Amino acid sequence: MRIEEIRIDPRTKLIIVLCLSTLGIVFKDIISLVKILLTTIFISICFHVDLMGSIKKLKSLLYILIVITLAQSIFSSDGNPLVTIGKVTFLTTEGLYKGLEFIFRMMIIIFSATILTTSSSREIVQGFVQWGLPYEMAFMVAIGIRFLPILTEEIKDSLIAIQLRGIELDKIPIKKRIHVYSYLFTPIVLGTISKAERLSIAIEMRGFRAYDSRTSYMVLKMSILDYIIIFMSIVTTIIFYIVY
Amino acid sequence: MNLLEYIEFRNTSFEYIKDKKVINSISTKVYKDDITAIVGPNGSGKTTLGKLMTGILKPTFGKVYMFNKDIKYMTLGQVGKQVGYLFQNPEKQFFSCTVEEEIGFVLKIKGFDREYIDKKVEYLLELFQLDHLKEAFPLKLSQGEKQRLAIAAILANEPEYLILDEPTKGLDMDRKTTLVNILEKLNEKGIGITLISHDYNLVNQISNRVIEIYRGEIVEDRRNKD
Numbered sequence: 429m430r431i432e433e434i435r436i437d438p439r440t441k442l443i444i445v446l447c448l449s450t451l452g453i454v455f456k457d458i459i460s461l462v463k464i465l466l467t468t469i470f471i472s473i474c475f476h477v478d479l480m481g482s483i484k485k486l487k488s489l490l491y492i493l494i495v496i497t498l499a500q501s502i503f504s505s506d507g508n509p510l511v512t513i514g515k516v517t518f519l520t521t522e523g524l525y526k527g528l529e530f531i532f533r534m535m536i537i538i539f540s541a542t543i544l545t546t547s548s549s550r551e552i553v554q555g556f557v558q559w560g561l562p563y564e565m566a567f568m569v570a571i572g573i574r575f576l577p578i579l580t581e582e583i584k585d586s587l588i589a590i591q592l593r594g595i596e597l598d599k600i601p602i603k604k605r606i607h608v609y610s611y612l613f614t615p616i617v618l619g620t621i622s623k624a625e626r627l628s629i630a631i632e633m634r635g636f637r638a639y640d641s642r643t644s645y646m647v648l649k650m651s652i653l654d655y656i657i658i659f660m661s662i663v664t665t666i667i668f669y670i671v672y
Numbered sequence: 673m674n675l676l677e678y679i680e681f682r683n684t685s686f687e688y689i690k691d692k693k694v695i696n697s698i699s700t701k702v703y704k705d706d707i708t709a710i711v712g713p714n715g716s717g718k719t720t721l722g723k724l725m726t727g728i729l730k731p732t733f734g735k736v737y738m739f740n741k742d743i744k745y746m747t748l749g750q751v752g753k754q755v756g757y758l759f760q761n762p763e764k765q766f767f768s769c770t771v772e773e774e775i776g777f778v779l780k781i782k783g784f785d786r787e788y789i790d791k792k793v794e795y796l797l798e799l800f801q802l803d804h805l806k807e808a809f810p811l812k813l814s815q816g817e818k819q820r821l822a823i824a825a826i827l828a829n830e831p832e833y834l835i836l837d838e839p840t841k842g843l844d845m846d847r848k849t850t851l852v853n854i855l856e857k858l859n860e861k862g863i864g865i866t867l868i869s870h871d872y873n874l875v876n877q878i879s880n881r882v883i884e885i886y887r888g889e890i891v892e893d894r895r896n897k898d
Contacts, residue, residue, distance in 0.1 A: 592756075
C-alpha cells in the first residue's frame, strides 16, 4: 500500500522535508549526500510523487544548477588540476567535488520539497495554522501559493502578446532584447497589483476578517502513524548526524 | 470567384488534457479576402481555434498552415509580423504607461522614425476616439476603451490579417458601429479578418462566412454575403 493512500498529515510531511533538507545542508561529504539523496528519492516514491513530472517542471532551474555547478568547479583552485589550458587551470578535483556536492544538496532540497506537493496548499496552510501560526500570516502564504501559477501564466501571456506584435525576440540584438523585456514589467507588475486590489475589495465585501478565534471547516488530525513517522524522522536525523 | 487561402486546418485536433479533445479533427480553409466569423457556445473551442491559427497553441494532432507554411515551424514573432491578434482579455497586451505610447511602442522598437510614429499614433487615436485619453494609463481605462486601444495598437503594426477574439466585448452601440465601419474598410483594403464572437448582430452584419463550432467540431459552415 502506498503511503499516500493512508493519508499522512501535511505537518508530518513538513517535518520529513525539514529533516531531509537539514541533513542535506549539514553534511559536506559526497557519500553521505548520495545516501541522503537516495533516501529522499525512496521516500518521495513512497509518497507517490511524480518525480519525472517535477524534473520536467524544474528543467529551466536545472540549467541554472548546472551553470552554478560548473562555475563552482572552475573557480575552486584547490586540489589536483583536471583540465588545464596553457597556464590556466579550469577544473580541479576539489572543484569537481564542490560542484557535485552542490548539485546533490540542491537535489535533496528539491526532491524533498516535492513530498509537500502530495498535499494541497489548503492542507499545508491549515497545518501551519494548527501549529499556531497567526492566521494573517497563514492567509498571506495561502494567497501567495494561489497566485504563483497565475503570475507564471501572466508572464507567459505577456511574452506571447509582445511577440505577436511582430517582435522576433530571438533575432534582435541582446541590448534591444533587454529593452523589450523591460516592457514586460508593466503588465506583470501592474496586473499583479490590480489583481491584489480587486481581491482585497472582494474579501472585504464578503466581510472577511482575520480573527484569532477563527474556526475552520477543515481540521487536521494526526494519527498514531503520523506520530510514529515524526518520531522516527527526528530520531533518524539526530542519529545520522551524530554517527557521521 | 477565386479566394486566397490564408490559414488551413488539416485534421487539426487539440487537447489541453490528454485524451480530452477541445478541437476534434477540424479540416477547413480560411480565406484572406473574407471576414470569417467563428461562433459557438461557451467552451466550444472558439478561442482555442483562434490560438491555433496564430501558433500560440500547437496542434496535438494534424497541422495548421499559414500561407502553405506549417505554423509549427514559425515563431510567434514571424506570425505577429503578418497577423494581428486581439486577446479576449485586452489587458494582457498592454505594455506601456500611456495610451499614446502603447500604440507606438512596437514601431519604436522596430526603429521607425519619430515623425512617422507620431503621425500613425495620431491617426489611430482619432480613428478609435481615444485622443482625449492619450496620456491615460491603459489599465485604468474602461473595458470598451481598453478594447479600442488594443485594436488600435494591433493596427499600428499594419498586419495583413486580423484575428479578433470578442472584439465588441464592452463596446456600446455607437462604438460597435464605428468598429464595424473600421473593420469593413480594413477588409476592403485587403486585410483578412477572423472574428471570434458571441455577438450575432456583428457576425451577421459584417461577416461573409460563418463557421459554427460545437464541442470542438464544425457543425455549420455557411456564406452570409459576398
